[in-house]
Amino acid sequence: MDTEVISQVNDTEDTLYSLESGHEMLDRANPAFSTQEWDNGTFDIQNWLERTAQKRLVDTDYGRKKSILGPSEAVLTDPLLNSVYKMDIATFLTAERISMVNMSKMISFAPDENSQVFLATQSIDEARHYEVFCRRLADIGMTPVQRQDLVKEMTLPKMKQFYDLIDEQVDKKQFVPALLAHNVVLEGMVYPLYRYEIKYWSKLDPALSSIVKNVFADEVQHVSFGEAFIAREAKSGLPMRNKILNLAGEFHQLMNEVFDEVIDHAIGLYQASADMHAEVMADIEIFPGHKMGNLTEEDQTRLLQQEIQSEYQNRLQAIGLG
Ligand SMILES: [Fe+2]
Numbered sequence: 218m219d220t221e222v223i224s225q226v227n228d229t230e231d232t233l234y235s236l237e238s239g240h241e242m243l244d245r246a247n248p249a250f251s252t253q254e255w256d257n258g259t260f261d262i263q264n265w266l267e268r269t270a271q272k273r274l275v276d277t278d279y280g281r282k283k284s285i286l287g288p289s290e291a292v293l294t295d296p297l298l299n300s301v302y303k304m305d306i307a308t309f310l311t312a313e314r315i316s317m318v319n320m321s322k323m324i325s326f327a328p329d330e331n332s333q334v335f336l337a338t339q340s341i342d343e344a345r346h347y348e349v350f351c352r353r354l355a356d357i358g359m360t361p362v363q364r365q366d367l368v369k370e371m372t373l374p375k376m377k378q379f380y381d382l383i384d385e386q387v388d389k390k391q392f393v394p395a396l397l398a399h400n401v402v403l404e405g406m407v408y409p410l411y412r413y414e415i416k417y418w419s420k421l422d423p424a425l426s427s428i429v430k431n432v433f434a435d436e437v438q439h440v441s442f443g444e445a446f447i448a449r450e451a452k453s454g455l456p457m458r459n460k461i462l463n464l465a466g467e468f469h470q471l472m473n474e475v476f477d478e479v480i481d482h483a484i485g486l487y488q489a490s491a492d493m494h495a496e497v498m499a500d501i502e503i504f505p506g507h508k509m510g511n512l513t514e515e516d517q518t519r520l521l522q523q524e525i526q527s528e529y530q531n532r533l534q535a536i537g538l539g
């Protein structure tokens with residue numbers, strides 16, 4: 218073999234075993250899972266890692282940005298404020314537990330690989346939410362038993378009815394009704410309560426506000442998945458469209474009763490403790506254009522209810538039924 222031929226052979230071998238050129242030949246456009254009309258490509262674990270674990274949650278400690286402090290001493294020492302704080306977190310926990318348990322069960326009967334993988338990310342999100350709120354109550358001195366008792370106490374009757382409804386759909390492996398009830402109606406109508414918490418605690422415990430902000434960002438992604446999936450189902454034919462429309466109406470009605478019950482139970486206490494700390498709370502604008510110091514309990518109830526109903530309309534539009 219003359220030298221020219223030997224050098225050609227070597228060139229071929231170099232090309233054949235080049236990691237770089239092999240890597241460039243990989244086909245990222247080839248879908249790993251079968252194409253689903255609802256899937257815009259943002260629902261897989263890689264996206265979750267880039268958006269959540271490697272970005273938003275970087276430098277956090279149990280959901281709190283490490284640079285953000287709290288709570289203020291008043292949260293720990295003022296009995297009314299302290300009990301509102303505990304009730305508030307316990308109310309979140311009632312829902313996070315239902316979410317954690319049911320979303321992980323739904324992986325086993327989700328109809329396609331894309332949904333299964335997304336629900337795995339949602340399960341870890343919900344478990345994280347559950348953990349950070351339990352941690353926060355432990356951080357302020359509650360024992361696990363005290364926390365469990367309070368969560369039980371904060372699970373009001375209509376709320377329990379809604380959670381039972383989700384449990385029932387999941388136990389019967391009814392994917393569409395379960396997703397509609399949990400990811401669209403429950404998570405989608407609750408946005409105004411997250412906004413309320415974030416603002417309400419912004420001066421007294423900015424750290425809790427930062428925890429809730431991060432939880433809220435996850436919930437928005439859960440709602441986006443629910444809306445995209447249900448919108449695709451609603452387009453699949455008139456019988457399914459009517460079924461979804463009827464279920465949405467039924468779930469919405471029950472959820473309204475849950476909100477009435479929660480607001481009725483809590484708003485007076487929130488108002489009273491805000492009034493007692495008017496020097497830091499009065500200027501907060503929970504509702505755009507309305508300072509806390511100028512609002513009555515009735516105003517707050519009305520504004521919250523308006524926001525909740527408008528969120529429901531947003532959800533209906535997103536699933537093509539608005
Ligand atoms: Fe959650």
Ligand SMILES: [Fe+2]
Binds near residue numbers: 343404436439
């Ligand atoms: Fe969620």
